[in-house]
Amino acid sequence: MEAHEDTQGSVLEVSHLCKSFAGLKAVDDVSFTVRTGEILGLIGPNGSGKTTLINVVTGLLPATSGTVTVDGEPVAGKKPHRVAHMGIARTFQTIRLFHELTVLENVEVAAVSMGHSRPKAAARARELLDDVGLTGSAEALGSEIPFGHQRKLEIARALATDPKFVFLDEPAAGLNEEESDALNALLTEIPVRYGVGLIVVEHDMRLMMKLCPRLHVLNYGKTITEGTPDEVRANEEVVTAYLGSSV
Ligand SMILES: Nc1ncnc2c1ncn2[C@@H]1O[C@H](COP(=O)(O)OP(=O)(O)O)[C@@H](O)[C@H]1O
Ligand SMILES: [Mg+2]
Known part of the structure; x- marks a missing residue:
């Protein structure tokens, strides 16, 4: 197979995105940027808004406020098939x-x-x-x-x-260690091979710390921090909210 030639590149911008369910702020003022060819990890405890964020970006749910753009073109508010045509794909947690x-x-x-x-x-x-x-x-x-x-x-x-951008919602859930390593190899290749930006939601920290040069951490719908795996591991708030003593 040939490596995808991505001479121009695209950028996905999520800006001050909010999604409320009857007063519950499931996604609360989240902003991040991903370029084609990059991998961004999205981590946080259960219920921190990761799947909701994907649902809003891919048009399954309307945003309460905030914007999502691909190369400056608004995505938020479009129906899922329109979002797909704008170059955003996903997989499902279930x-x-x-x-x-x-x-x-x-x-x-x-x-x-x-x-x-x-x-x-x-x-x-x-x-x-x-x-x-x-x-x-x-x-x-x-x-x-x-x-x-x-x-x-x-x-x-x-x-x-x-797609230009692919959201993967817990792709390693239910996989054993060997399968998770194979998945790591596959996912590492994807941005290079297809010229896409990958946004990976996953609890398997062994996988995520290896796979993602950059991690965005959510808790109760809000961003705690974004940084390299080392920076995130060293962040006290992240350790308290999510990582505990597991890494
Ligand atoms: N369709 C919905 N209606 C009402 N509340 C929802 C809905 N979807 C998710 N939530 C709530 O939003 C919060 C974030 O959930 P979710 O995005 O699934 O978190 P995560 O994927 O990080 O585990 C949770 O409190 C969840 O109960
Ligand atoms: Mg989820």
Whole structure:
């Protein structure tokens, strides 16, 4: 496979984003910037607003206030398919596959949804399955493959929409240490190979500290800090709120 040539690059800007549910501030004034080719880790305790933030950015939920832009173009307020066409893809914390379709068809559908012809979508799907190591399961049903493979399939599906930015919501959940290491290798490659910016939400700190040059930490919907893994590990507020003595 060839490395993606990203001569210009794009930038995703989340600015003062807020999302309230009946008075609960699930996302409270969060701002960050990601460029294509970068990996940003998004961490924080359960309930700190990570999934809600992804839901707002990808158009599943309206923002209460704040803006999201890709290269200066507003994303917030657009419907999910419009957001996808603007180059933002995601995976789900709870895997959402078409169980009755084959692994290959699951990826094809995503490519077709972006306007690719059936033959072009099929070719792209085969390429992506090869990249994530699922070629051997192409004809199996989505429901038949092991859980770890379903997670990879979700990533292939997100990539099939030709995104500029991909949000991964807990891609290592339920994986063992060996699978988590393999995922680390796969995710490390993605920004280079596809020229995308990755935003990874994950509790597996062993994975995150290796994978992410930069971590953005949330607690109760608010940003505590953003920094390198070393900076974050040394931040007392982060240790108290989230890391404890685990790293
Ligand atoms: N659709 C919803 N309606 C009401 N409250 C919600 C909804 N989605 C999430 N929340 C609440 O928002 C907060 C953040 O949740 P979530 O974004 O799922 O956190 P995380 O992904 O960091 O675990 C939690 O208190 C959760 O209960
Ligand atoms: Mg979540």
